[in-house]
Amino acid sequence: MLWVSLLVATTVACEELIAEVTAPPEEESTSRGEGRGSRRRRPPRNRNTQPTFPTVAPQPNNANTFPQQWPQPAQTPNRWTAQPAPAGMVAHRLRVTFVDVGQGDSALLETADGHNALIDAGPPEGDEHLRALLAQKGIRTLDWMILTHPHLDHIGGARNVIGAVRVQRVIDPAFPHPIATYDRLLAVIQQQAIPFTPARQGMTLALGSGVGVEVLQPRLPFIDRSRSEANANSVVTRVTVGGVRVLFTGDAEHETEERLLAENRAQLSADVLKVAHHGSRYASTQPFLSAVGARAAVISCATGNDYGHPHADTLSALARNNMTIYRTDLQGDVELTTDGARYAFRTTR
Numbered sequence: 001m002l003w004v005s006l007l008v009a010t011t012v013a014c015e016e017l018i019a020e021v022t023a024p025p026e027e028e029s030t031s032r033g034e035g036r037g038s039r040r041r042r043p044p045r046n047r048n049t050q051p052t053f054p055t056v057a058p059q060p061n062n063a064n065t066f067p068q069q070w071p072q073p074a075q076t077p078n079r080w081t082a083q084p085a086p087a088g089m090v091a092h093r094l095r096v097t098f099v100d101v102g103q104g105d106s107a108l109l110e111t112a113d114g115h116n117a118l119i120d121a122g123p124p125e126g127d128e129h130l131r132a133l134l135a136q137k138g139i140r141t142l143d144w145m146i147l148t149h150p151h152l153d154h155i156g157g158a159r160n161v162i163g164a165v166r167v168q169r170v171i172d173p174a175f176p177h178p179i180a181t182y183d184r185l186l187a188v189i190q191q192q193a194i195p196f197t198p199a200r201q202g203m204t205l206a207l208g209s210g211v212g213v214e215v216l217q218p219r220l221p222f223i224d225r226s227r228s229e230a231n232a233n234s235v236v237t238r239v240t241v242g243g244v245r246v247l248f249t250g251d252a253e254h255e256t257e258e259r260l261l262a263e264n265r266a267q268l269s270a271d272v273l274k275v276a277h278h279g280s281r282y283a284s285t286q287p288f289l290s291a292v293g294a295r296a297a298v299i300s301c302a303t304g305n306d307y308g309h310p311h312a313d314t315l316s317a318l319a320r321n322n323m324t325i326y327r328t329d330l331q332g333d334v335e336l337t338t339d340g341a342r343y344a345f346r347t348t349r
């Protein structure tokens, strides 16, 4: 009951912040099944190992940013309006840099009107490069830090990023995962009174003019039968600007893709796919790739990593689906620029 109480407390405390995002269709506190799933997953009853999710501090509402209306994309999958174009030919409305953080994920979103978000913060080894990139771009504020799940290769650089720039809001699955790095990160978020919201299906996040971020997953109850439950409950988001869409999958597993296909099919179509789980063989099933229908795929992983990422079968599947593949291990930072109608890629090596 402790965990349930904590979650309810967090939910109540988050009320103000959730008012700034578009609320999901159902109140999460109504998902009673979640309690059972969480009890199975949570560690032994030792208060010291319970994750304590930060409460939300009141934050002045930025009238220029919230709430933000943005056009709903057409609900027809695979009806393409976006076109690839040569680098340098596309005006910047949204730039996404898939940062070469080594074996992990981090993607920086920059809008033309000066709003920024970071989806994951890479492993500790990638932190120096990530912070250097933020500094080089002159980024001092992140509207959102979206952490897809609490594994080291996604949150390892988060604490130092919070130390380097002003992070206005943090959103993550609020999935209980008592590792020291995550506990320390939550403590810093709490200490600095950074508003923290559990990511839930149905939310949309504002990010500047005309850029929409839809949260497709997770929802409660969490997926509780998976090779990796932390991976399986990754935050999955689709970022839309005009007719261009980019789908971010975190380290989704097969079970995540099944849930997305069952519950979010109309929101899956995208021009660019951030391939799940560093291109491992535990995701990127054919039904999922068909529903997404992307023309370009980005894989974030380290050269010669211990996991054999990306898997040869995944590379074949992406190629079979006519996707152009970009890889941070081979090409360094992978930068996507779009004007909302066309998009272009540039790589640093």
Ligand SMILES: [Zn+2]
Residues within 6 Å of the ligand: 104, 105, 151, 153, 154, 251, 277, 278
């Ligand atoms: Zn990962």
